[in-house]
Amino acid sequence: MWKKLKRSAQGAHVPHRKNTSDQATRQLxxxxxxxxxxxxxxxxxxxxxxxxxxxVFVGTVVGKAGGFVSADIHSGVSGKVASIDTVLMPNGxxxxxxxxxxxxxxxxxxxxxxxxxxxxxxxxxxxRACGLVGLGGAGFPTAVKLSPKDVSAIDTLVINGAECExxxxxxxxxxxECADTVMEGIAAVKEHLNIAKxxxxxxxxxxxxxxxxxxxxxDDPAYTVKPLPSVYPQGAEKVLIETCTGREVPRGGLPADAxxxxxxxxxxxxxxxxxxxxxxxxxxxxxxDGSAASEPQNVEVIIGTPISFVLxxxxxxxxxxxxxxxxxxxxxxxxxxxxxxxxxxAILAFTEKDAHIPAPGACIRxxxxxxxxxxxxxxxxxxxxxxxxxxxxxxxxxxxxxIACGTCSFVCPAKRPVTQTMNLAKLAQRKGGKK
Amino acid sequence: xxxxxxxxxxxxxxxVDTSSTRGLMGNVIIALLPAFVASGIVxxxxxxxxxxxxxxxxxxxxxxxxxxxxxxxxxxxxxxVVTGMILAFNLPSTIPLWIAVVGAFVAIVVxxxxxxxxxxxxxxxxxxxxxxxxxxxxxxxxxxxxxxxTGVDAFTSATPLAAGVSGIDALPELLLGLHGGVLGETxxxxxxxxxxxxxxxxxxxxxxxxxxxxxxxxxxxVFGQDPLLQVxxxxxxxxxxxxxxxxxxxxxxxKGKIVFGVCLGIITCAxxxxxxxxxxxxxxxLIMNLFVPYINRLTRxxxxxxxxxx
Numbered sequence: 196m197w198k199k200l201k202r203s204a205q206g207a208h209v210p211h212r213k214n215t216s217d218q219a220t221r222q223l224x225x226x227x228x229x230x231x232x233x234x235x236x237x238x239x240x241x242x243x244x245x246x247x248x249x250x251v252f253v254g255t256v257v258g259k260a261g262g263f264v265s266a267d268i269h270s271g272v273s274g275k276v277a278s279i280d281t282v283l284m285p286n287g288x289x290x291x292x293x294x295x296x297x298x299x300x301x302x303x304x305x306x307x308x309x310x311x312x313x314x315x316x317x318x319x320x321x322x323r324a325c326g327l328v329g330l331g332g333a334g335f336p337t338a339v340k341l342s343p344k345d346v347s348a349i350d351t352l353v354i355n356g357a358e359c360e361x362x363x364x365x366x367x368x369x370x371x372e373c374a375d376t377v378m379e380g381i382a383a384v385k386e387h388l389n390i391a392k393x394x395x396x397x398x399x400x401x402x403x404x405x406x407x408x409x410x411x412x413x414d415d416p417a418y419t420v421k422p423l424p425s426v427y428p429q430g431a432e433k434v435l436i437e438t439c440t441g442r443e444v445p446r447g448g449l450p451a452d453a454x455x456x457x458x459x460x461x462x463x464x465x466x467x468x469x470x471x472x473x474x475x476x477x478x479x480x481x482x483x484d485g486s487a488a489s490e491p492q493n494v495e496v497i498i499g500t501p502i503s504f505v506l507x508x509x510x511x512x513x514x515x516x517x518x519x520x521x522x523x524x525x526x527x528x529x530x531x532x533x534x535x536x537x538x539x540x541a542i543l544a545f546t547e548k549d550a551h552i553p554a555p556g557a558c559i560r561x562x563x564x565x566x567x568x569x570x571x572x573x574x575x576x577x578x579x580x581x582x583x584x585x586x587x588x589x590x591x592x593x594x595x596x597x598i599a600c601g602t603c604s605f606v607c608p609a610k611r612p613v614t615q616t617m618n619l620a621k622l623a624q625r626k627g628g629k630k
Numbered sequence: 631x632x633x634x635x636x637x638x639x640x641x642x643x644x645x646v647d648t649s650s651t652r653g654l655m656g657n658v659i660i661a662l663l664p665a666f667v668a669s670g671i672v673x674x675x676x677x678x679x680x681x682x683x684x685x686x687x688x689x690x691x692x693x694x695x696x697x698x699x700x701x702x703x704x705x706x707x708x709x710x711v712v713t714g715m716i717l718a719f720n721l722p723s724t725i726p727l728w729i730a731v732v733g734a735f736v737a738i739v740v741x742x743x744x745x746x747x748x749x750x751x752x753x754x755x756x757x758x759x760x761x762x763x764x765x766x767x768x769x770x771x772x773x774x775x776x777x778x779x780t781g782v783d784a785f786t787s788a789t790p791l792a793a794g795v796s797g798i799d800a801l802p803e804l805l806l807g808l809h810g811g812v813l814g815e816t817x818x819x820x821x822x823x824x825x826x827x828x829x830x831x832x833x834x835x836x837x838x839x840x841x842x843x844x845x846x847x848x849x850x851x852v853f854g855q856d857p858l859l860q861v862x863x864x865x866x867x868x869x870x871x872x873x874x875x876x877x878x879x880x881x882x883x884x885k886g887k888i889v890f891g892v893c894l895g896i897i898t899c900a901x902x903x904x905x906x907x908x909x910x911x912x913x914x915x916l917i918m919n920l921f922v923p924y925i926n927r928l929t930r931x932x933x934x935x936x937x938x939x940x
Contacts, residue, residue, distance in 0.1 A: 199884055200884055200885050200888075202931045202932055202933070202934065203883065203884060203931060204931075208647075209645070209647075361645065433934055433935060434934070443934055443935045443937070444934075445935050446933070448935070514637075515637065515638050516638045516639075516640075516644070522642075522643060522644040522645040523642060523643045523644075523645070524642050525642060525644065526642065527637070527638065527639045527640055527642075529637055529639050530637070531637070545644070550638045551638070551640075552640070552644070553646065553650075556651050556707065556748075557651075557749045557750075558749045559654075559709075559749045559877050560878045560882070561654070561877040562877065562881075562882035562883070563649075565882045565883060565931065569934070570933050570934045570935075571931040571933040571934050571936070572931075573882065573930055573931065575882065576926070576930075592930075593933050593936045596933050596934065599642075601642050601643030604646060605643050605645065605646050605647055606647055606649065607646070607649075608650050608651050608653065608654055609650075609651050610646055610650070612641060614641070614642065614643060615641045618641075
């Protein structure tokens with residue numbers, strides 16, 4: 196009751212639609228080409244380090260990190276560089292991309308060998324060499340995450356297995372199919388960063404993953420498997436930290452300021468695989484689902500595979516809307532030739548009938564957006580301040596804390612595009628005014 | 631790719647829940663039905679006629695105003711029907727029908743549409759309609775119909791609140807609504823049933839009615855009044871459940887709703903105990919409606935991570 200007085204933060208009861216929870220991952224055949232945009236992470240774009248006609252192998256670096264906050268990009272096929280092109284990304288940016296024609300042999304790069312990791316620094320180096328980014332969707336370079344300013348202040352590693360978006364089961368399958376590398380990745384981070392406690396957070400709608408992790412960790416008191424309420428957005432970093440540790444990440448701060456590092460389960464598992472084999476991040480498990488998908492399934496695809504190839508191999512037809520990611524936060528793509536990116540975890544295709552949301556009506560000030568906002572913000576008041584161009588008020592309302600999770604739009608009875616307004620308000624706050 | 635598809639592109643989220651303004655208003659109408667039926671039983675067909683005329687007038691005024699001002703006609707959202715029903719419930723069954731129409735005009739045109747329509751009004755439209763009529767037609771508004779069961783159709787009968795009977799003795803009459811009063815307020819059982827429905831369907835939060843009614847009950851005990859009578863008679867239940875919980879004119883947060891409800895209780899008791907009117911619910915709600923923007927500002931939630939300095 197007292198907590199509710201401070202902040203309602205109900206979240207949203209989104210439909211789960213986890214049709215593919217029990218579907219083992221199927222490997223897709225080689226596409227005719229792969230397209231590797233030089234920006235598949237938060238931070239500086241990569242620079243292509245190959246040119247047209249070069250031979251590349253599986254695991255060859257084709258894009259060099261453009262700075263500290265950046266991550267190398269590797270080829271997932273052996274073949275020839277067909278061109279260095281410019282592609283339009285789902286967010287509207289144009290970036291350089293390396294286009295590779297596979298030769299079908301899938302020859303490994305001869306230089307690939309498991310890394311030698313002895314301390315925190317070499318672990319971060321390994322993550323860097325792996326080209327690893329946050330695979331839950333954010334795409335934040337893992338090497339940066341593993342290099343906190345004050346590593347001694349970190350006492351908890353939270354593994355994000357919430358997977359709160361509808362449809363997506365890719366992380367669930369990672370737990371089930373790759374439990375060993377999940378555990379190895381966690382153990383490496385725990386050991387080298389000297390973190391005392393590990394909390395593996397999994398939503399209750401994934402009982403198989405919860406049981407499995409519980410059995411694997413029950414003999415080690417440093418590990419806790421925490422079943423989480425299946426309420427959206429349980430997997431949002433700050434929400435997850437609060438649920439798992441009771442701590443709040445301060446405004447403008449990072450999880451490290453709350454003594455926590457959060458890693459997505461697939462990210463940590465990919466790190467585990469890299470430590471074992473030295474093979475960088477070149478493939479990704481995707482959930483392919485949605486009303487236009489006749490055979491919902493989990494597939495393993497080579498990063499850079501065009502979405503059209505994934506769709507046609509998964510029995511998708513009559514799609515009117517295609518999403519990269521989940522229906523709450525995913526981006527709708529304008530062109531099916533767009534490639535699968537590192538941080539993608541789902542491709543969802545919807546028929547015309549499900550491609551539209553109802554037309555907006557007048558705001559009735561019911562306050563449901565306020566009750567639902569997981570961050571405890573006041574979307575209706577933020578929308579009002581934005582309309583007036585009142586930046587001081589936007590600051591007072593802390594719009595910068597908005598995580599754009601979509602909950603406010605989801606619950607709005609007037610079907611107003613509240614999340615979109617929140618994003619515009621954040622922009623206005625950053626720019627110090629509308630004009 | 632010979633046949634390149636034109637894909638639909640939109641901002642996230644790409645799914646929304648099934649709630650709608652129309653659905654919420656529909657829930658309020660359903661919650662008002664028990665009291666509507668009770669009014670028909672207690673006061674007879676005349677009560678049904680008053681409600682029908684008020685609802686029709688509200689819908690016609692809403693549609694007509696929007697037509698005249700070239701705005702989309704919003705009657706499909708059912709909010710005018712809700713306003714009409716609540717306004718009618720605040721009128722005595724003996725009211726001349728043209729006065730009910732005047733009330734509908736004040737509610738819909740003056741209070742709601744002139745301020746910008748749904749979501750923009752500063753006070754509850756039905757409430758302002760009722761107050762305008764109470765001030766303008768004081769005599770007519772207090773000529774309460776007496777329950778049909780007595781066989782007498784209309785004469786000025788005091789409400790239990792004004793007559794000062796004891797709550798325990800009058801309990802069956804209070805619950806069933808067999809006493810004088812405006813047509814929707816007398817049957818406590820029907821109003822409580824509607825309130826339970828609204829809370830169960832999550833149409834409203836229980837915070838405002840509970841805080842409001844609780845405050846009235848506590849203050850009644852403190853000041854030596856009969857709490858049962860104070861709670862079950864007069865317009866308290868109708869006001870607390872259906873008028874103080876109007877989304878547009880009540881605070882957003884749980885904290886705000888509790889502050890709002892407690893203040894309503896204090897003002898209502900002040901008017902009832904020491905004012906020169908027997909009834910204080912309408913004016914309490916109107917007064918507190920005006921404070922809602924300030925309450926909202928002072929009772930904001932603490933955002934996650936927003937309470938601490940980095």
